[in-house]
Amino acid sequence: MYNIFIAEDDEQIASILCNHLQKYGYEVSMAQEFDRIKQEVIEKQADLVLLDINLPYFDGFYWCRQIRAVSNVPIIFISARTDELNQVMAIEHGGDDYMTKPFHLEVVLAKMKSVLRRTYGEYSSALHQETQVMELGGLYIYPDRFEAECGNKRISLSQKEFQLLSIFVKEHGRIVSRDELLEALWDEIEFVDDNTLTVNVNRLRKKLSELGIDDAIATVRGQGYRFSMNRKDE
Template sequence: MFKIMLIEDDATLFHEIKDRLQQWTYEVVGVTDFGKVLQEFLEAGPDLVLVDIGLPKFDGFHWCRLIRSHSNVPIIFLSSRDHPTDMVMSMQLGADDFIQKPFHFEVLIAKIQATLRRVYNYNTERSPLRTWRGAVVEYVKNTITAENRSAELTKNEMFILQMLIERKNTIVSREELIRSLWDNEQFVSDNTLTVNVNRLRKKLEPLGLDGFIETKVGQGYMATDEAAAL
């Protein structure tokens, strides 16, 4: 049974979501003190976090930033705010998805299932270790090490990197990446993928791996190996 932490201050909505998730056999925990969200997160140890942006004391972005400093647990934002910068901000902070209120519960459960399946199942389907351009990529640990430096990736960043290096020197379309990451591209902004790829590239730069994930305009992305650079 997966444990989901629901950080939502609207009591009516909290109980509605909790009841529906429990019908799907998820364990749901809430927050008792919105000034101590990080502490309660660390004590609960959830497998996934659902967090609203508009919260008392500090907004969801604040708590996402703090949670990310301690954990790579998947995070999905829920928000009634519809400005594109909110989605961009959430992805820049390391969130895995963004769902705008009001939403159909079927969409919420589909995104939760896709995220849990991706995070907790995908990495076990292939070898946990891969080398790429002299770097060691550890899928299970979500780390990449090169030149005596390491970078810790979010689940989405590692998923993107894994898809690209497993098919190095081959273009992987944006549509395929979006479908694999979020199951249904109908509910995902194309910019969401761009933000995740850009974040991944920034983490690769200090490792001497900048420029090795190429953008193929109008097609997708490609990870190159040493042979491709000659």
């Protein structure tokens, strides 16, 4: 079932939405730190965001732009602002729909289902599941472009480098064996020279160093590799 992220600072409204959506089988996450909503959306791997405009620190328009910079996840604004200007601004900043408070829960649910069908249904891009942005300690990975970013620096990755980095980020802190990596990156591992993996790992190390992430990939003798963040500028 889809994972819904609610960015609403009114605890009563957020709780009502959460309880109603959970009754219909949705997984629901609510914003915990309103100064890092973009990071929480990525960490929770949200499939849809319900976003208020009047929020602490920065408004919903700001967070919509921030999310849009790293993800195409559908965003529905839910706000007490009823004027047309705010509705237009919501769409221009990347929102998919707009609802005004007070709202009927069934209407929220209907709009959500409509947006989810358009985004993930049979007519949506089959590549969607492969385009989720990953984040770890300030390192962002963009699968749709084979790029990684940290701070103000960005690098381009080859397909194998991207696959390696994705695995390391997902398994960060755990030792990943060479056999696991070989099986993940090549279909016919019997035709792959073991040195090929070493070359790709070293290339990835060099590119991460360009981002200020040094010694991130540690070789564990006789076992494999362990990935951890270690930025030069920290």
